[in-house]
Amino acid sequence: EEEIWSIVGYVRTLHGMSLSYDFEARKKELDEAFQAAQQEMETAKAAFEAASEKAEAAQAAYEESLTDEQLENYEPEEVTIPEEEVFLAANEKYETAKSAVDNFLKRPKKAQVSRPDLSLPEEERAVQAKLGKQLYNDKYGCQGCHSLNDEGGVVGPALDRAGFRLNPTWVYRWILYPQAMKKHTRMPNLGISEPDAKALTYYLETLQAPKPENPSSPSE
Known part of the structure; x- marks a missing residue:
């Protein structure tokens, strides 16, 4: 790709126009976006896992406090963990950034x-x-x-x-x-x-x- 854009840049100078697409700058932009998305995803994942463990521990402690009679009619409620939504959004952003880098660097068959x-x-x-x-x-x-x-x-x-x-x-x-x-x-x-x-x-x-x-x- 670098060679192609060098040729294109030269061709553009032949009719007095400048090449507005910068290959290296685009590559750097995608790499930086990927690294930022990866860090954001990993941070969100760690927070989600910690929140999940805390919720599971609280649920287990509550169930442990129930009597046998209470357990017979007990149905655990679905626990909503706010950190999960944050992690899912961050993970989607990470996958999009990763796909952009892969698409830029690879030539699929x-x-x-x-x-x-x-x-x-x-x-x-x-x-x-x-x-x-x-x-x-x-x-x-x-x-x-x-x-x-x-x-x-x-x-x-x-x-x-x-x-x-x-x-x-x-x-x-x-x-x-x-x-x-x-x-x-x-x-x-x-x-x-x-x-x-x-x-x-x-x-x-x-x-x-x-x-x-x-x-x-x-x-x-």
Whole structure:
């Protein structure tokens, strides 16, 4: 990926534009997010385990105090431990961060992306498309390789008519795991999260430029 982005950076200088996607910075960002999520998860796990042991000890002590007659009709109540909810949320955050790092560094041999649910009300869809546009331009620097209205990179295909040409489910899977969809593609795995991949997909759906009079052959 470092070599690919070095080439892309050079190509961008040929037509007076700068590459806005920083591979090393993105890698560092994902690593730091993973480490922070891991620490948060481990802290929450320790707190949950301690709270569980305390609750179990209290339950055992209470049951020990009951008479045989009371035990015959006794049904233990389900104990709610607040620390459990905190741990589950922290663990989900950890798994998401871990998945992002894995996706960024690995090249899967085959696609293992489940079919996404891309059905949204029109208003929410518009909000997601707007977010996707910001991600396209600012966070992931997609214009480093792709062009819109003849502006942008030339390494990848132009995306002016992506909304007409590309299937949304395919786009989502491609964004998440490009090498899983096409092993030798030049598009690097950017470690994009599933929510970001959906937002980018909604944005690409809105790109429906008129058909060019003299279309050029797109790169892959």
